[in-house]
Amino acid sequence: MIIKCPFLIKYKDFKYLYTSGTIFKCTVGNVLLKSGDLKERWACKGCQIPRIVKKITCSYLKPHKIFLIRGSSKTWLSCELLNMEMDSSGDFCQLNCKLYE
Numbered sequence: 001m002i003i004k005c006p007f008l009i010k011y012k013d014f015k016y017l018y019t020s021g022t023i024f025k026c027t028v029g030n031v032l033l034k035s036g037d038l039k040e041r042w043a044c045k046g047c048q049i050p051r052i053v054k055k056i057t058c059s060y061l062k063p064h065k066i067f068l069i070r071g072s073s074k075t076w077l078s079c080e081l082l083n084m085e086m087d088s089s090g091d092f093c094q095l096n097c098k099l100y101e
């Protein structure tokens with residue numbers, strides 16, 4: 001797998017007459033992705049989530065991603081302790097928070 005993300009899982013292998021491949025699942029966005037999608041910026045390639053959750057290990061941090069239509073997505077974070085939503089940069093946690101756990 002070309003993308004290292006704790007939320008990316010293999011969903012199933014498929015094989016038809018002249019083609020075969022693997023379908024993946026983004027468990028954050030609860031969406032199925034083709035292997036080619038992993039290289040797209042709207043899916044995994046441009047996704048901040050793997051980097052953020054590696055850097056900010058706070059147990060209250062929750063990533064979110066929604067794929068409204070194929071070819072676009074929106075990513076954000078939330079804090080389950082403070083019950084607030086944040087942009088996908090992780091800056092709030094790193095710069096302002098003393099509650100980090």
Ligand code: SF4
Pocket residue numbers: 003005006007008009025026027028029043044045047048049050065
């Ligand atoms: S879209 Fe982001 S969170 Fe989802 S599997 Fe890809 S890299 Fe991980």
Ligand code: SF4
Pocket residue numbers: 058059060061062078079080081082092093094097098099100101
């Ligand atoms: S705001 Fe603080 S407590 Fe909330 S997720 Fe970020 S670091 Fe954790």
